[in-house]
Amino acid sequence: MSEKHPAPSAQRKRITRRDLVRGIGIAGAAGVLSGGAGGYFLSPRRTESGSSVADGKTVKFGIVAPVTGPYSGDGQEMVRGAKLAVEDINNGGGVLGRKVELVVGDIADQAPENFIQAAERLVSREKVAAASGGYATATSVEFDTYAQAGVPLFHTNTLQANSDYVVEKGMTNVFQCCPTEPWYASGFLQLMQGWIDSGAWVPSSKTAAVISSNDSYSISIATVLKNGLKELGWDISLYEEITVPYADWGPQLSKIRNQPPGLIFVSDYLAGDLASFAKQFATAPTPSLLYQQYGPSVPEYIELAGDAANGVIWSTTIGTLPDEMGKAFRKRYLETxxxxxxxxxSGAQYDIVRLWALAASRAGDPYDFAAVSQAVKDMSFRGVVGTYRFDQKELTAIPYPDATDDPSLGMPHLTYQIQNGEQVLFSPAPYGKGSFQLPAWL
Known part of the structure; x- marks a missing residue:
């Protein structure tokens, strides 16, 4: 994948400013859409014959999520976020006066056939107006079902191969609502070098142990990282691929302890796997900085890892911000x-359903798929995780600060460190309020 997709730093381009969509806001902890958007939701439009497009039926929105199986922690987050969005939309009058109904498609263990079955059910039997989900297949095989029907699909799978598939097939209705996975490694390398240059961290050695799960997402991140480290004069002392779920990290930790690296970078993203690694590492830590990919964002990670989580660094290219909007959403989620x-x-799916509702309202008919997709392309939408604005060719969210230096025009690439059992966001500005700290074992 690295040969096909060079590191993002090589692809970096400056994005010009465009006007943001006006009138989108959050009213208090309830998160109800207000301002210019309100009129779209509250007022059903009428056809030339005088009948309302809101007559009679609900509008169905599909959510594809692993609500059972090993990824169910993340899946429940997706469904709950979507439910809160549907509640907001319906309390505000629906989409063009029609209530929205959420239809869940369980993909369980993420087997490709589960994605295909969910897509066929949502499109053919449920007749959804749009669908969303946190995951997608590595081969994008389910995209064809949505593309043939024209049904808008929104996902946050973070896989460059998904974006490439959309471009290669000329699809116009499949939106990747977060930047792709190579940005993870590129962004971390920039932060890491900044810590070294400032003296905040002095590596015990310029060596790294890199551990990946054997899927294209994890391997792509690991590959970009390895190449980037080598360009910086580092050596890769260990590289291994494991099959998830993975609980016994003894063999890998034995090698790490025999030859302690300056950096340990784990691109497996399953929360349980990463918590297990952190706990086993903490019993005899090496003088190594520890980065783990995405999994610590799931609440069960800290529950499983306990104090061993402290000091761990992780990041996400789509995450709920610690600003007024994000805090209001998290408060309401907890209360609900x-x-x-x-x-x-949770925040991503909450945003995506509302983004779609606004686009459908502007299109004048939630089942005019081409008009809805065009409305999405023409929009900038500020949600609880930041600004959704899509590359016009790849239909992929633009990252900040990696591809644009304007936070109002890009999705922030967030980097956290767990400190005293709390998630501390320290990058990028202006969202990061905390600061990087050397882990206690260093």
């Missing part, structure tokens, strides 16, 4: 579901 919201998928 009795548990803390994770820092990624």
């Amino acid at each position: 579901f009795g548990t803390e919201a994770g820092l990624s998928q």
Whole structure:
């Protein structure tokens, strides 16, 4: 994948400013859409014959999520975020006067056939107006079902191969609502070098142990990281690929302890796997900085890892911001579901359903798929995780600060460190309020 997709730093381009969509806001903890958007939701439009497009039926929106199986922690986050968005939209009068109904498609263990079955059910039987989900297949095989029907699909799978598939097939209705995975490694390398240059971190050695799960997402991140480290004069002392779920990290940690690296970078993204690694590492830590990919965003990670989570660094290219909007959403999530919201998928799916509702309202008919997709392309939408604005060719969210230096025009690439059991966001400005700290074992 690295040969096909060079590191993002090589692809970096400056984005010009465009006007943001006006009149989108959040009213208090309830998160109800207000301002210019309100009129779209509250007022059903009428056809030439005088009948309302709101007559009679609900508008169905599909959410594809692993609500059972090993990824269910993330899947529940997705569904709950979507439910809150549907509640907001319906309380505000629906889409063009029609209530929105959420239809869930369970993809369980993420087997490709589950994605295909979910897509066929949502499109053919449920007749959804649009669909969303946090994950997609590596081969994008389910995209064809949505593309043939024209049904808008929104996902946050973060895979460059998904974006490439959309371009190669000329699809106009499949939107990747977060920047792709090579940006993870590129962004981390920039931060890491900044810590070294400032003296905030002095590596014990310029060597790295890189561990990846054997899927294209994790391998792509690991490959970009390895190449970037080598360009900076680092050596890769260990590289291994594992099959998830993975619990016994003894063999890998034995090699790490025999030859302690300056950096340990794990691109497996399953929360349980990463928590297990952190706990086993903490029993005899090496003088190594520890980065783990995405999984610590899921609440169960800290529950499983406990104090071993402290000091761990992780990032996400789509995550709920610690600003007024993000805090209001997380407060409401806790009050509604009795548990803390994770820092990624709940906010993302909450935003995506509302983004679609605004686009459908502007199109004048939620089932005019081409008009809805065009409205999405023409929009900038500020949600609880930042600004959604899509590359016009790839239909992929533009990252900040990686591809644009304007935070109002890009999706922030967020980097956290767990400190004293709390998630501390320290990059990028202006969202990061904390600061990087050397882990206690260093």
